[in-house]
Amino acid sequence: MTAHDIVVVGGGCVGCSVARSLASKSDLDVAVVEKEHHLAAHQSGRNSGVLHPGFNYEPGSLKARFATEGTRRMKEYAAEHGVPIEDFGVLVVARNDREEAHLETMQERATENGVGTELLYEPDAIAEHEPHATGQAALYAPGAASIDSQQYVYSLARDLADRGVDLYTGTRVDDVRRDLDGFRLDTTSGELRAGYVVNAAGLHADHVAAEFGVGEGLQVVPFRGEYYEVVPERRHLCETMIYPTPDPDLPFLGVHFTRRTDGKVIVGPNAVLAFGREAYGNTDVNPRELAETLGYRGFRRLMADPKILKVGWDELNRSYRKGKFVEAARRLVPGAEADDFTRSYAGIRAQLVSEDGDLVKDPLFEHAGDSTHVLNAVSPGLTCSLPFGDHLSDAVLENLDR
Ligand SMILES: Cc1cc2nc3c(=O)[nH]c(=O)nc-3n(C[C@H](O)[C@H](O)[C@H](O)COP(=O)(O)OP(=O)(O)OC[C@H]3O[C@@H](n4cnc5c(N)ncnc54)[C@H](O)[C@@H]3O)c2cc1C
Structure with missing residues (x-):
């Protein structure tokens, strides 16, 4: 039976990013377990691939902070690692007065978040960016970019290999038992031991969390x-x-x-x-x-x-x-x-x-003993993945020290 100090469940952008950060900041033996035979098979590889620079998020929120920092860092990362990226910028179009007023609010938010934008009111100015788009006004955010999200996750996986992280693909965690030495994970490829578990299981994160008694009142x-x-x-x-x-x-x-x-x-x-x-x-x-x-x-x-x-x-x-x-x-x-x-x-x-019927909008994670559970990594989770991974790894290492 193989044992690791930390096992990360989930080979999406969040799981790979937190594992990379943990392996960079500590000498701990880290592994990533992914149920599919390929990485990024779910949300991280089936998205729009847009880096959202943070012009539309509540100033001061984790999402706004991670999106702005994440966009900047992902661009640097893509340039250094040869991940396909295009700095296209985005044009957000308003079709009526209500939408136009909201664009103005978005610009205020963008400014508070430190994101550059330009409001365009003339059809010619809109056409200059997108000749076939129409609207009575538009917000142009040059910082938005298009990235190949699957290649990004595979690049993170190469970083993991360089840092000695074991990657188990085609390995689903089915059951978790706690004993005196940590956790026993029953997987489709046999048993794995873990001193600490990080749950980044995306669409199944609440199910995995429930194995640890975490996430009650959330689904x-x-x-x-x-x-x-x-x-x-x-x-x-x-x-x-x-x-x-x-x-x-x-x-x-x-x-x-x-x-x-x-x-x-x-x-x-x-x-x-x-x-x-x-x-x-x-x-x-x-x-x-x-x-x-x-x-x-x-x-x-x-x-x-x-x-x-x-x-x-x-x-x-x-x-x-x-x-x-x-x-x-x-x-x-x-x-x-x-x-x-x-x-x-x-x-x-x-x-x-x-349970109250509210959509949870900000990234959310919870600790429970020697485990950490990423309960919410909603859009723009791809954009946020590098700073979120760092934030999580700091929280995990702090929790381990206690
Ligand atoms: C349609 C769509 C469009 C989007 N567009 C954008 C965008 O343009 N820009 C942006 O920034 N964000 C976007 N997002 C959001 C972004 O894709 C997600 O926030 C991000 O990919 C979440 O990553 P993750 O690692 O948490 O989840 P995932 O990528 O889903 O990874 C979780 C992994 O855990 C594995 N797993 C689950 N259970 C187990 C188990 N028991 N054992 C082992 N492995 C397990 C799964 O197989 C999966 O690979 C979009 C999302 C969607 C769905």
């Missing part, structure tokens, strides 16, 4: 985000990244256009309740996990909000009816036609919901 609710891809001959419709003005009451950004580092233009994601934590297709159902979501008081309370219910219905429609999806995309780029879009991949967000 992951999976929201699928589906993407379409713009056909190659129409990619000129989006040169960089075009976003709608976000609704401040909702956690998701709304369907947007993103130019990826490989030149493809993707459109999405929507946000529809997934009928399972890994139910990537819109006909996929995991009956046990669906029952768990529907039976959760926090989810029912969330859905009791008429606005959320309406948005949920609209999103469901966008999932099954391409026309509805295209309608959302055409609000940003009116010249786009249904034939310009083909179905692409989907990702599933691990949205933590409290």
